[in-house]
Amino acid sequence: xxxxxxxxxxxxxxxxxxxxxxxxxxxxxxxxxxxxxxxxxxxxxxxxxxxxxxxxxxxxxxxxxxxxxxxxxxxxxxxxxxxxxxxxxxxxxxxxxxxxxxxxxxxxxxxxxxxxxxxxxxxxxxxxxxxxxxxxxxxxxxxxxxxxxxxxxxxxxxxxxxxxxxxxxxxxxxxxxxxxxxxxxxxxxxxxxxxxxxxxxxxxxxxxxxxxxxxxxxxxxxxxxxxxxxxxxx
Amino acid sequence: xxxxxxxxxxxxxxxxxxxxxxxxxxxxxxxxxxxxxxxxxxxxxxxxxxxxxxxxxxxxxxxxxxxxxxxxxxxxxxxxxxxxxxxxxxxxxxxxxxxxxxxxxxxxxxxxxxxxxxxxxxxxxxxxxxxxxxxxxxxxxxxxxxxxxxxxxxxxxxxxxxxxxxxxxxxxxxxxxxxxxxxxxxxxxxxxxxxxxxxxxxxxxxxxxxxxxxxxxxxxxxxxxxxxxxxxxxxxxxxxxxxxxxxxxx
Amino acid sequence: xxxxxxxxxxxxxxxxxxxxxxxxxxxxxxxxxxxxxxxxxxxxxxxxxxxxxxxxxxxxxxxxxxxxxxxxxxxxxxxxxxxxxxxxxxxxxxxxxxxxxxxxxxxxxxxxxxxxxxxxxxxxxxxxxxxxxxxxxxxxxxxxxxxxxxxxxxxxxxxxxxxxxxxxxxxxxxxxxxxxxxxxxxxxxxxxxxxxxxxxxxxxxxxxxxxxxxxxxxxxxxxxxxxxxxxx
Numbered sequence: 001x002x003x004x005x006x007x008x009x010x011x012x013x014x015x016x017x018x019x020x021x022x023x024x025x026x027x028x029x030x031x032x033x034x035x036x037x038x039x040x041x042x043x044x045x046x047x048x049x050x051x052x053x054x055x056x057x058x059x060x061x062x063x064x065x066x067x068x069x070x071x072x073x074x075x076x077x078x079x080x081x082x083x084x085x086x087x088x089x090x091x092x093x094x095x096x097x098x099x100x101x102x103x104x105x106x107x108x109x110x111x112x113x114x115x116x117x118x119x120x121x122x123x124x125x126x127x128x129x130x131x132x133x134x135x136x137x138x139x140x141x142x143x144x145x146x147x148x149x150x151x152x153x154x155x156x157x158x159x160x161x162x163x164x165x166x167x168x169x170x171x172x173x174x175x176x177x178x179x180x181x182x183x184x185x186x187x188x189x190x191x192x193x194x195x196x197x198x199x200x201x202x203x204x205x206x207x208x209x210x211x212x213x214x215x216x217x218x219x220x221x222x223x224x225x226x227x228x229x230x231x232x233x234x
Numbered sequence: 235x236x237x238x239x240x241x242x243x244x245x246x247x248x249x250x251x252x253x254x255x256x257x258x259x260x261x262x263x264x265x266x267x268x269x270x271x272x273x274x275x276x277x278x279x280x281x282x283x284x285x286x287x288x289x290x291x292x293x294x295x296x297x298x299x300x301x302x303x304x305x306x307x308x309x310x311x312x313x314x315x316x317x318x319x320x321x322x323x324x325x326x327x328x329x330x331x332x333x334x335x336x337x338x339x340x341x342x343x344x345x346x347x348x349x350x351x352x353x354x355x356x357x358x359x360x361x362x363x364x365x366x367x368x369x370x371x372x373x374x375x376x377x378x379x380x381x382x383x384x385x386x387x388x389x390x391x392x393x394x395x396x397x398x399x400x401x402x403x404x405x406x407x408x409x410x411x412x413x414x415x416x417x418x419x420x421x422x423x424x425x426x427x428x429x430x431x432x433x434x435x436x437x438x439x440x441x442x443x444x445x446x447x448x449x450x451x452x453x454x455x456x457x458x459x460x461x462x463x464x465x466x467x468x469x470x471x472x473x474x475x476x477x478x479x480x481x482x483x484x
Numbered sequence: 485x486x487x488x489x490x491x492x493x494x495x496x497x498x499x500x501x502x503x504x505x506x507x508x509x510x511x512x513x514x515x516x517x518x519x520x521x522x523x524x525x526x527x528x529x530x531x532x533x534x535x536x537x538x539x540x541x542x543x544x545x546x547x548x549x550x551x552x553x554x555x556x557x558x559x560x561x562x563x564x565x566x567x568x569x570x571x572x573x574x575x576x577x578x579x580x581x582x583x584x585x586x587x588x589x590x591x592x593x594x595x596x597x598x599x600x601x602x603x604x605x606x607x608x609x610x611x612x613x614x615x616x617x618x619x620x621x622x623x624x625x626x627x628x629x630x631x632x633x634x635x636x637x638x639x640x641x642x643x644x645x646x647x648x649x650x651x652x653x654x655x656x657x658x659x660x661x662x663x664x665x666x667x668x669x670x671x672x673x674x675x676x677x678x679x680x681x682x683x684x685x686x687x688x689x690x691x692x693x694x695x696x697x698x699x700x701x702x703x704x705x706x707x708x709x710x711x712x713x714x715x716x
Contacts, residue, residue, distance in 0.1 A: 002570055064692030068665065069684050081488070133284055134324035138338040138390060139314030146342060152328045171552035178658065182664040185554060198562030206551045206559050208701035213550035 008200045011191055015208060020100075021183040021221060025173040028105050030166050033112025041120035046142070055117070062114035066171055067107075074107035075100065075179040104176040110170060119161040123154040159227075165222045167213050174209070184208065235260055236281070236394050236425070241301060242292035243276055250276045250412040251287070252449035258394060261293035261423035265436035267331075268446035268474060274429045277446070282316045283309040294393060314342060323379045323398040325371040325386070331479050332367040335386045344462075363408070379407030381415050388419065395419070397428040398412045426473065433476045437461050445469050494682040497671060501686055504667040511581070511653050511663060515588035516646060522589060523596030530601055541597075548594025553587070553652055560587040561659050584656050588649065595645045602635070605636030643702035647695050654691065664690055 040055045062070070079095035085094050127150060135145035177186030185205065192201035235371050236258045243251040250273045267273045280287040280301055283475035296316055299308055317338075326334050335354035339345040358364050361381040371379050371483070376415040378399060387395045400416065401409045411438050420426060420439040430436055436443060437457040445468075453460060453469045464470050529541035548556075562584045568578070607630050615625030661694035668687045672680055 019290075039415055054612070060696075061688075061692060064651075064695045065688035066651040066665070066691050068654045069688040069691070073681065073684050073688070076677070077684070080681060084488070090286075128324075128327070130320060130322055130324035132324060134320065134326065135286060137282055137308055137316070137318040137320075137324075138386070139342045140308065144341050148337060149326050149328065156328075171550075174552040174554045175655075177554075183552065184554070188555075189558070192558075192562065196566075199566040202559035202563050206547075206555045209555055210547050210550035211551050214546060 001111050004197060006198055008204050010041060011097050011201055011204055012208070014191065015184050015187050015205060018182055018184045018187045021181065022170065022173050023108060023175060025101070025105055025108060025181070026169040028164065029108035029167050030097045032109035034116050034162070036109065037115035037116025038120055040117035041124065041148070044117070044121055045124050052148070059114045059117055062111060063118075067111055068178070070111055071104065071175055071179060074103040074110075077115060078103060078106070100180045102178075104150055104173075104181050108169060108172060108176075111172075115145060116162065117181060119158050119165065120154060123158040123161075124150060126157055127153055142199075157225065163217075163224075170212065170216070171209065235295060238277075238301070238429075239291050241277060241280055242275070243285060244288055247261045250449055251280070254290075254449070254451055255445070256427075256444065256451070257364050258384060258425055258427055260425055262441045262479045263420045263423075263426045263439055264428070264442045265440040266427065266429045266444045266446055266470070267431075267433065267436060268452075272446040273449045275398050275448050278318070278398050278429055280395060280425065282313055282318055285319075289290060293328070302435075314400060315393045316396060317384050317390045317392040318396045318398060319380070319387050319400050321403050323371070323376075323383045325379055325382055328369055330368050330370055331363060331374070331382050334371070334382055335389050354385070357389045358382070360388070360418070361385045361453040362411070375408060376404045377411045380408075380412045382406065384412075384415055385417065387443060390422070394427060397426065397430070399429050399431065402431060407444050433461075433473075445472065447472065489685075490679055490682055493679050493684055496565070497679075497683055497686050498690070498691060500671060501664050501683075501690060502665045504662060505690070507661070507666075508650075508663040509661065511585060511588065511661070512646075512650050514585045515592060515649060515653065518585065518589035519592035519596055519649070523600060526593060526597040526602070527600040530597065531604060539632055545594045545597045546633045548590055549598070551591075552695065553591050553655060554658070555575035556591050556660060557587040557655065559589070570683045578593070580661060584659055584661055588653060589655075591652070592645065596642060599638050599645055600634070600639040603634045603641070606637050619689060639702065639706055643705075647698055649697070650695060651691060654687075 029057045040059065044055055045049045065073075079093075081099070082095040086095070104214060122234065131149055132145060135149055140148070173183055174185035176183050180186075188205040189200050192198050216220075237256070239255045241251050241254045241256075242249070250271075252273075254273065254277055256264075256266075256277065264321075266277070268274050276285055279285040280290065281292065283304065290301035292299045292301055292312075294312065297311075299312060304312070321398075326337065329337060332351070332354055335358060336347070336350040339350035339353060340347060355364065355367070358367065361402060363378060363381055363385070363386055366374065366378065371382070374382070383399075397416065401412050404412065409432070414430065416426075416428070417435075417439050428436065428440070440457055442454060443457050443460040445452045445464075447459060447468050453464065453466045460469065461473065526541045526545050530545065531538070533541055541600065543685045553561075555560055561580075564583060564586075565578045568574075612625060613631045620628070653663065654662050654665040657669050660666070662670065664687055668683050672683050675683075
């Protein structure tokens with residue numbers, strides 16, 4: 001078995017050097033997508049006219065298009081339209097200055113927002129209807145009801161699913177290498193192609209991502225346990 | 235003073251309220267009795283706009299409202315003047331017992347925290363739960379939860395407290411503790427409208443009893459009038475079912 | 485400068501893309517078939533294997549779910565031939581499709597195993613007892629009572645996993661497979677990058693449509709599956 005184990009060990013720090021990029025993509029797109037997703041969920045919960053329908057279509061399309069397609073649309077399509085706009089107002093093409101990373105985060109955020117909105121929507125729907133009635137009965141406004149009672153309870157129900165989405169984001173960040181973003185997968189591919197050490201590098205990469213997921217799962221599980229000790233769910 | 239007139243409400247094809255009038259004077263305790271489906275709960279929920287009536291007018295004090303066309307602002311106004319005790323208590327699951335009572339005071343009535351806490355503690359002690367302030371609803375028994383619900387309503391100092399079958403969902407041995415708290419409240423001449431199946435209790439604490447059936451008020455009067463001297467056939471039939479209770483407790 | 489979106493070009497490119505639909509469907513079905521077998525084995529070992537086997541199965545499931553699909557694809561596609569060359573086989577040309585399908589199958593088997601495991605666990609314990617009480621052996625009880633119920637319980641989550649699989653297969657193009665996405669990339673290259681938005685929106689819509697149809701079918705199956713249980 002001529003597996004170059006020394007090479008494998010040497011490659012680990014090189015690959016991990018790009019971990020911040022992976023982290024940036026995952027965390028940022030989770031935050032942006034999460035906020036947008038929450039907003040969409042609220043709009044659909046309160047059935048705001050026009051917007052409700054619009055976002056229903058939005059969520060359906062985003063969850064139906066493969067992520068790779070969304071990534072390509074962001075990476076090729078946005079510069080195209082930006083360029084069109086620049087040309088029409090007579091300025092230099094701004095798209096040149098935008099790094100691929102930005103397009104990646106944009107695409108991932110949009111993708112995340114659709115899934116997050118569904119998580120929050122079902123969390124809100126799962127709440128006991130009486131809670132909302134009790135708020136009305138003491139004269140709370142919709143905003144007060146949501147802020148003090150509904151959203152906190154929905155959060156508790158939503159967190160496990162949000163954690164899963166986050167882990168999914170970490171794995172999805174690997175797609176970014178296909179649009180020239182130097183995150184961990186991209187570094188690995190470069191290393192592997194240099195001297196045809198595919199098996200070694202790709203085993204290392206697979207294990208790194210797997211360990212990352214397992215570690216984070218444990219951390220989140222412990223956090224959930226600690227958190228639920230304070231709040232007793234009805 | 236609360237007065238509703240000509241309340242109509244349909245659920246799909248089922249007409250649940252067919253023109254109901256009700257008047258509650260200040261400090262009066264009114265019980266609404268009747269078989270299931272008579273519309274008593276719906277009437278209560280129309281009063282605080284948890285249901286939207288198809289027709290009807292309401293007066294609270296010197297303010298008039300249309301039950302059908304009330305604006306969001308008006309609804310909020312009414313909901314701030316009234317309070318409800320639910321069959322399934324509907325305590326806020328993510329708040330402690332104390333917070334359940336103070337939240338109405340701080341968030342809705344904009345009281346400061348210290349005052350709100352004082353008021354809340356007073357009412358919680360009154361209902362016998364002064365020692366469970368930092369417990370969560372899930373840690374309490376059904377009867378204790380319901381008593382917190384009553385404290386929550388009382389603390390808001392509303393023009394009227396609406397009770398929607400407050401003991402119907404409780405285990406029998408817990409009913410007594412809740413009824414005695416409600417009796418305490420009634421003795422202080424707080425305006426109350428109680429929908430209940432507890433006949434003897436209703437007879438004992440009410441100033442006025444209203445019997446509803448099939449979406450209309452069949453008969454109303456003092457407890458003596460209704461229980462001892464019912465005029466309408468339907469009232470008699472309904473009371474037959476509870477005769478034993480009536481005789482036993484007399 | 486040009487159109488924001490050429491509907492005519494969009495209309496033209498759709499049939500070209502659809503010509504690759506069989507390829508995509510073939511990949512999905514093959515991956516699903518193998519994935520179900522592997523997933524079932526893994527779930528079975530996880531639930532009923534001895535202490536050693538169930539640990540191994542748990543690791544397998546965790547690994548297949550934790551490794552990003554692209555990483556697994558690259559590992560299988562490049563790593564497997566290299567592995568074979570160590571063992572003396574020719575490193576030369578290994579057929580593309582089986583390797584790609586293998587990587588999808590491995591990946592999805594992890595998710596399917598979890599779907600099946602939780603569906604099995606969600607069948608009420610009393611059903612086992614009832615089967616025993618009328619004299620069925622463990623196997624009979626499983627085949628006639630537990631398994632059918634587990635299948636019904638599993639339908640929603642397995643359905644979602646399949647939908648995920650369909651979208652995931654879009655990655656096959658990165659290894660040179662000419663499925664829908666692969667075709668799109670080819671057309672795009674031939675066009676020197678013009679009208680890219682139309683091409684990829686078309687791709688996306690085709691996948692979306694397939695998923696949409698599948699979701700409706702799943703809804704119907706779910707409702708049918710619940711009918712006999714509702715009268716309980």
